[in-house]
Amino acid sequence: MAHLKDGLxxxxxxxxxxxxxxxxxxxxxxxxxxxxxxxxxxxxxRCGTPMREVNLSDRPRPVCPSCGWTYYAKNAVGAAATVVxxxxxxxxxxxxxxxxxxxxxxxxxxxxxxxxxxxxVRELFxxxxxxxxxxxxxxxxxxxxxxRNPSYLLVYPAILNDPDxxxxxxxxxxxCGWFSxxxxxxxxxxxxxxxxxxxxxxxxxx
Numbered sequence: 001m002a003h004l005k006d007g008l009x010x011x012x013x014x015x016x017x018x019x020x021x022x023x024x025x026x027x028x029x030x031x032x033x034x035x036x037x038x039x040x041x042x043x044x045x046r047c048g049t050p051m052r053e054v055n056l057s058d059r060p061r062p063v064c065p066s067c068g069w070t071y072y073a074k075n076a077v078g079a080a081a082t083v084v085x086x087x088x089x090x091x092x093x094x095x096x097x098x099x100x101x102x103x104x105x106x107x108x109x110x111x112x113x114x115x116x117x118x119x120x121v122r123e124l125f126x127x128x129x130x131x132x133x134x135x136x137x138x139x140x141x142x143x144x145x146x147x148r149n150p151s152y153l154l155v156y157p158a159i160l161n162d163p164d165x166x167x168x169x170x171x172x173x174x175x176c177g178w179f180s181x182x183x184x185x186x187x188x189x190x191x192x193x194x195x196x197x198x199x200x201x202x203x204x205x206x
Contacts, residue, residue, distance in 0.1 A: 028147065032060045035150050037073045044069050075142075076151035079119035080107030080193065081158040082200055083132060088178035089200060090167065091185070092127050095174040098147050099189035103179075105155065105196065108172070116154040124158065128167040128176050132158040139199065143191030153192035 031037040041051055044064035051062035051071065062071040082105060083090040091103045108123040110116050117134040124132045138154035167176035179185065181201045188194050 031073045035144060036147055038148060039071075040073065041071050045071070076146075076149040077110045077116070077154065078107050078151050078192075079110050079116040079123070079138070079154045079156065080105040080196065081120040081124060081132060081134070081156050082196070083124070083130070083158050083160060085160070085163070085178060088180050089184075089197070090128070090130075091177055091179055092169065092173035093175040093177070094189055095169075095172050099187075101174075102187040102189035103177075103185040104189045104193045106173075107153070107193070109151075110154070117156055119154075120156050120158055126171040127169070127173040129170055130165055130167055131161040133161060134158050139196065141192035141195045143193075143195075145191045151192065153190070153196065155196045 028036045028038050029040040031040070041062055043050055044067060046069045047064065047067045049064050049066040052065050053060045054063040055061075056063065056070065063069070081090075090106065092106050093103050094100055106120075106124050106127045108119055108126075110119045116138060120134055121132060124130045134156045136157045138156045141153040141155060142150070143153065144150045169176045184197065184201070188197060
């Protein structure tokens, strides 16, 4: 290893290859934790200089040798809603990979600068053609089984503006359905989603 100023350590070629392994499926770079990190940069986001892998705070990180900008991997953030009618939970069937064909709460990634409650309202309309109102604060879940990114999931309680409205699948959903606690589909996508649905089934307030 080569030692740089300010206590930074430049990784050896062997260590560099080990920490830049590609994911088993596709070419997504891996974080040193072994989890996918699609945003891991090859070039500096400030000045465009090729990045170097440097051992910083006991973890290999991309560092710009020119301006010093350091990349820190970030967990993604998604938001979902529990919408209940007649004791049944609204779920959507995924139209696209990953987990195509599996079921989940209506959900989506929180856009930059967007409040999670606004994400829920937007996703319910896009995926189910439903207008909803968020009625409380979210519970927070975490999952590592999304091949795109580890992510936090904010799960909000919500109600339909029109109690008689019927869901119509759209956007990323191939189907919508209402499920009672004892008739849940077996194939539920994502670790955070499964935890949230298990809490709902057990009677924990979401």
